[in-house]
Amino acid sequence: MRNNIGVMGHPINHSVSPVFQQAALDYLGNKNIFEKWDVPPKQLEEKIKSFRNDSFIASCVTLPHKQNVIPLIDELSDSAKAIGAVNWIYNKQNKLLGDNTDSTGFIRSLSENYKFSIKNKNALVFGAGGAARAIIFGLIESNVKKIIVSNRNFDKAKIISNELSNNKIKIKPIGFDRDSLANYAPYADIIINTTSLGMSGGPAPMVSPISSELISSNTFGYDIVYSPIITPFIKEFEKSDAEYGTGLSMLLYQGVEGIEKALNVKAPVNVMQKALDAL
Numbered sequence: 232m233r234n235n236i237g238v239m240g241h242p243i244n245h246s247v248s249p250v251f252q253q254a255a256l257d258y259l260g261n262k263n264i265f266e267k268w269d270v271p272p273k274q275l276e277e278k279i280k281s282f283r284n285d286s287f288i289a290s291c292v293t294l295p296h297k298q299n300v301i302p303l304i305d306e307l308s309d310s311a312k313a314i315g316a317v318n319w320i321y322n323k324q325n326k327l328l329g330d331n332t333d334s335t336g337f338i339r340s341l342s343e344n345y346k347f348s349i350k351n352k353n354a355l356v357f358g359a360g361g362a363a364r365a366i367i368f369g370l371i372e373s374n375v376k377k378i379i380v381s382n383r384n385f386d387k388a389k390i391i392s393n394e395l396s397n398n399k400i401k402i403k404p405i406g407f408d409r410d411s412l413a414n415y416a417p418y419a420d421i422i423i424n425t426t427s428l429g430m431s432g433g434p435a436p437m438v439s440p441i442s443s444e445l446i447s448s449n450t451f452g453y454d455i456v457y458s459p460i461i462t463p464f465i466k467e468f469e470k471s472d473a474e475y476g477t478g479l480s481m482l483l484y485q486g487v488e489g490i491e492k493a494l495n496v497k498a499p500v501n502v503m504q505k506a507l508d509a510l
């Protein structure tokens with residue numbers, strides 16, 4: 232195995248990154264194979280050590296390693312530091328730099344795929360886990376006006392709100408119940424689901440965190456869950472005649488950002504999109 236560029240996680244078989252990243256490498260005339268590395272937690276340290284050589288280019292990092300790689304690498308980008316998770320490692324002058332492109336990928340997906348600008352908008356975010364941190368960081372960096380965080384475990388909503396609020400933005404935590412949502416959801420410009428509700432194989436594949444009566448037709452819905460593509464959350468936006476974006480787009484753009492930074496090139500977004508569409 233060459234160990235030049237690839238994706239690591241455990242399990243890793245489900246990962247579709249190699250499909251659209253290989254399409255990008257081929258289009259760019261880059262001869263590398265985008266590999267899939269199954270790395271159980273016990274082998275993580277050894278795997279990172281193997282990256283310390285001249286031929287290593289970059290690794291996309293997925294579950295369960297996004298946090299655990301942090302003490303093993305040399306530097307973190309501002310986004311990785313603020314989010315506390317790494318989804319790409321690049322070889323920069325023989326130093327391993329950890330980055331998080333989930334946040335910038337989400338914002339780029341909104342602007343490039345859906346022509347939606349976050350600036351001065353009111354956002355409602357469902358969830359308070361690692362994925363929520365990346366989304367909230369992206370919203371703040373893009374000059375959102377207001378962020379409301381709704382989570383089943385209210386203490387976690389409070390913690391994430393305290394940690395990510397700054398002098399520009401005070402995040403407001405709210406409950407997950409219908410009454411709490413009724414005061415905010417109809418007035419949001421964008422509502423984002425970062426919980427695992429609606430995910431096939433997850434804890435509640437048939438459930439949406441919100442129902443259509445609370446969704447205005449002017450509100451944009453975005454689900455970071457991409458399996459299935461049309462989730463129960465997205466179906467509620469369809470019922471409300473509201474526009475929406477799907478998680479496959481965020482998956483694509485985190486990869487677009489990653490390959491651009493890894494190779495210092497402009498990524499062939501349309502080629503990557505086509506490869507993903509063909510799956």
Ligand code: ATR
Pocket residue numbers: 357358359360361362363382383384385387425426427428434435
């Ligand atoms: P990730 O890092 O992908 O965000 P996580 O940290 O496990 O994963 O967070 C999962 C999110 O989905 C949490 O916000 C969780 O809510 P709790 O903090 O209350 O656990 C949310 N979630 C998972 N299952 C849920 C369910 N059945 N109902 C409501 N929220 C749920």
